[in-house]
Amino acid sequence: MENQSRTPSPALFLSTVNAYQRTAAIKAAIELDVFTAIGSGVEEATSLAQKCQTSERGMRILCDYLAIAGFLIKEAGGYKLTPDSAMFLVPSSKAYVGSTIEFILSPSITNAFDNLSTAVRQGGTAMSATGTLEPEHPVWVKFAKAMAPAMAMPAQLIAQFLKVDSLKRLKVLDISASHGLFGIAIAQHNPHAEIFAVDWAPVLAVAEENARACGVSERYHTIAGSAFEVDYGKDCDLVLLPNFLHHFDPATCEILLKKIYDALADGGRVVTFEFIPNEDRITPPEAAAFSLTMLATTPSGDAYTFAEYEQMFGNAGFNHSELHLLPNLPQQVVISYK
Numbered sequence: 507m508e509n510q511s512r513t514p515s516p517a518l519f520l521s522t523v524n525a526y527q528r529t530a531a532i533k534a535a536i537e538l539d540v541f542t543a544i545g546s547g548v549e550e551a552t553s554l555a556q557k558c559q560t561s562e563r564g565m566r567i568l569c570d571y572l573a574i575a576g577f578l579i580k581e582a583g584g585y586k587l588t589p590d591s592a593m594f595l596v597p598s599s600k601a602y603v604g605s606t607i608e609f610i611l612s613p614s615i616t617n618a619f620d621n622l623s624t625a626v627r628q629g630g631t632a633m634s635a636t637g638t639l640e641p642e643h644p645v646w647v648k649f650a651k652a653m654a655p656a657m658a659m660p661a662q663l664i665a666q667f668l669k670v671d672s673l674k675r676l677k678v679l680d681i682s683a684s685h686g687l688f689g690i691a692i693a694q695h696n697p698h699a700e701i702f703a704v705d706w707a708p709v710l711a712v713a714e715e716n717a718r719a720c721g722v723s724e725r726y727h728t729i730a731g732s733a734f735e736v737d738y739g740k741d742c743d744l745v746l747l748p749n750f751l752h753h754f755d756p757a758t759c760e761i762l763l764k765k766i767y768d769a770l771a772d773g774g775r776v777v778t779f780e781f782i783p784n785e786d787r788i789t790p791p792e793a794a795a796f797s798l799t800m801l802a803t804t805p806s807g808d809a810y811t812f813a814e815y816e817q818m819f820g821n822a823g824f825n826h827s828e829l830h831l832l833p834n835l836p837q838q839v840v841i842s843y844k
């Protein structure tokens with residue numbers, strides 16, 4: 507109704523076409539360490555320029571733009587951090603996510619969007635036949651290093667949610683382990699947990715380093731190779747499947763889920779952590795929009811609805827699946843039982 511009654515405007519079109527400038531501004535601010543400088547109390551463009559070794563004009567224009575975009579507050583000619591910027595954009599914060607630009611803005615990802623019309627025409631990535639699913643694609647080592655800070659909180663929330671602390675036996679398979687944080691969080695919550703991490707060999711080196719740093723390396727084992735080909739072993743109690751199924755079409759997901767089903771002990775669980783849109787496929791926006799990333803970067807991946815996951819797990823033999831919301835996260839959790 508609101509759309510019909512207001513005066514038509516090109517504002518949305520123009521801000522969307524210019525959106526690359528927002529991306530460039532936040533990237534520059536992170537590269538120049540502007541948020542650290544402002545967080546440490548340096549607030550005027552002149553002193554910020556000295557601290558970050560930039561021109562004064564450049565710093566003034568960048569900081570004004572960041573204030574317009576909502577990353578900074580401008581007061582009495584100086585700049586302050588917003589609460590979000592203080593928590594997520596200052597590198598000394600535990601919740602720092604600035605490093606994620608190393609993956610999200612890596613050419614392997616951004617180049618995939620340069621030719622989106624072709625991807626739309628053909629219904630899958632225009633990068634190459636396999637996109638980011640090429641075996642040992644180097645972008646995944648970047649992901650493992652850059653995205654770990656953003657996954658630390660979800661990994662801990664999932665470990666808490668699963669209530670694994672008092673189990674006397676816990677064999678865990680972490681498929682697409684990457685940085686390893688999801689499996690490591692389970693090992694931290696349960697001293698009996700043995701983690702078996704599946705991913706490409708160069709990626710698993712990052713997971714092993716993190717397992718060592720978290721003091722769980724003795725219970726952290728790796729299985730290098732394609733999740734579709736390696737031997738998972740038997741009698742797993744828990745399979746972690748975070749941010750993996752979205753890369754594939756439903757038939758391929760079902761092949762993987764059948765393999766997982768065979769590796770699970772009776773009563774075992776699979777934890778799928780994914781962007782899960784509502785049935786309308788346009789809400790919630792962040793989860794639903796993830797579909798475009800899959801169109802641009804993979805041959806046939808998608809952001810699946812819960813009903814679609816239920817069907818895939820059902821077809822693979824699982825007894826039932828449940829959808830759970832975790833606080834303050836754009837992704838949701840599906841628990842599927844053998």
Ligand SMILES: C[S@@+](CC[C@H](N)C(=O)[O-])C[C@H]1O[C@@H](n2cnc3c(N)ncnc32)[C@H](O)[C@@H]1O
Nearest residue numbers: 646657682683684705706709731732733748749
């Ligand atoms: C989007 S990342 C998700 C990583 C991690 N599970 C997380 O949620 O943060 C996808 C991961 O799948 C891995 N991967 C891609 N294709 C794979 C395959 N065929 N077999 C095993 N791992 C694969 C990548 O190396 C990468 O670590």
